[in-house]
Amino acid sequence: MAQVSFDGVTKQFGDTTAVDDLTLHVADGELLVLLGSSGCGKTTALRMVAGLEDVTSGTVSIGDRVVNDVDPKDRDIAMVFQSYALYPHLTVAKNIAFPLRQRGVDKDERATKVARAAETLGLAALLDRKPGQLSGGQRQRVALARAIVREPLVFLMDEPLSNLDAALRVQTRADIVELQARLSTTTLYVTHDQVEAMTMGHRIAVMSEGKLQQVAAPEALYARPANSFVAHFLGSPGMNLMEGMLVESGATAAAGVDQQGTLCVAFPGASVPLPSAVADAVRGAGPDVLLGLRPEALHLSEDGAIGATVVIVELLGAETHVICHTETGARIIVRQSAAAAKPKIGEAVRIAVDPDPAAYHLFDPAEGGARLGGPS
């Protein structure tokens, strides 16, 4: 079993806290993506598993063993670096063989394993080349071959695709997913690219400013973000977030029947009625809230609840992004199909929200922006 666990792990560099009380468990055979913008602590977390950074407090375990004080070479891990970190003075074959050689694997076995790893990654014809003679994609594959050759307990990957061009990135992304599925080796994968995270991860752990924001499967993360940060970070463009107040409209207490009205989120120029399922969950919260609406849950409609002015219309081929400002100047983006009528810039429009309760997300406007209405 090779699960990886962070238990209350904190890492400080001087006065800066890079990773703050991280508790996270990667299951055996899982591909977990650590996602966050640069400087969020994801790479530091990975390097602590590798043993390249000391842990300030808390414990990091691989399998059942706490590895805080275990030397990197004794952790039975393999790492793929962003720069690939190939040994420039060694041939491809020697690069791949290096971890075996350092562990005293005998020559014949080494040759067999190198040949097998090279075969797996389509490097058989390149074994005598030096890294300097390879293309970016080939170097990347050599780095992967060097990682898999030893059959380690855990793979650590630090943005391994970010130096590849777009087309190659899509291809290699699929290759890594396939390779990981075949070997079912526990993998911790660091990236800032949400598309990579969404397409590759069994689960995604979103980090920001050293803190873990949410861990969930990609669909769950997108459908029910735990806080306003995750809501805005995921999605392209991210979720629209608008400050408003929860107000009850049309409530009647007539004839002794406690008749509930419609719960709305109101802000200048708009009053967005919440579907009853959502309303029931958040009734009593607030009154200040953050209303989150994904761009694809919105459409332009004359009887829409939100009044806004069109600022920019972005044509992306298959779809169009209509970027509007509400009365208070808040940005709201509507994603519509290319076939839909495009509004003019400066035009006053009304924006309607899908009736599906899943389209409505409510967050606490205070710091942290926790999701309102039930667990995420």
Place this chain on the structure above:
Amino acid sequence: MTAVTTAPPVVPDPLGGDGAGAGAARDAGGSSVTRSRRRKQSLLAYLLILPAMMLFGVFSFYPFLRNFKLMLYETPPVPGLPPHYVGLHQIIPTITSTQFTQSLVTTLFLVVLVVPISLLAGLGLAVAAHRKLKGMAVYRVIFSSTVVSSVAVASVVFGTLLNPVVGLLPWLGINPNPPALESSTWALPAVALITIWQFLGLSFIVMLAGLQSVPDELLEAARIDGAGPWTRFWRMTVPLLSPTIFFAGVISTIYAFQAFGAIDILIGSQNAVRLHTNVLIYNIINTLQIENNAGAAAIMSTVLFLILLVLTLLQIRLLERRVSYAN
């Protein structure tokens, strides 16, 4: 083999690219307008390097060429008589003379003492200083400071340290007799020590720069792959540093071949031969100034030049061969 090594086709660029291929194509078709523009540009280039060329001309090229003329003239041993033309006849006697061959052997001894030790010591200090520790900058300044100390100061300091009365050696209870700088065994090592010390700063700076250019990730990858500190140093750092080490080797060899100041200040011309410190440069100067034999001095200078030229070319060739793994 895939097509990675195929050269890109040379496509003439009608709009005037900067590539050599484009330039050649343009010259072949060549309109007179572009040709005159090119001429103007090269004229400007020559104009801009003219001041530097004049300095080189007066202080390097002219003396260098004049040296070849001096080789052809013999100065009579009697002062006052003009030198007379002997052609190539004094070359063989000069380079086969005991004085010259002994001087050459002495120089080689000095080089053998200086080069490996100054490279190793420079590398050692650089490795020690290549850490992220507070106050390391102070050590870096100290280690590199020998670069800016003059040979005269260094000689006086070491002369004092080696002094049999007030020096460091008697203080340590070591009292060689005769004193180091008057001993035919220890005078040359003492001179080597000063030369090493003087070169150490530069060796340190070059090695540190080399170490800093080795990517951290590479050493981290090696660490994860199971390499201990010793293996990382010998199997990663040193091979990646080899261009730097070769470069330091070339310049320290040239430096050691030209050691002069310490010998002149601490040993002096009367004792140089007796104490086996009569290195080539020193012999040349004594031949010129004391024996007043410009012809022989010029011949020896030429030999020194040829030795350094061959060494430099050899090391550059080695350098090119070893540094074939540029990323």
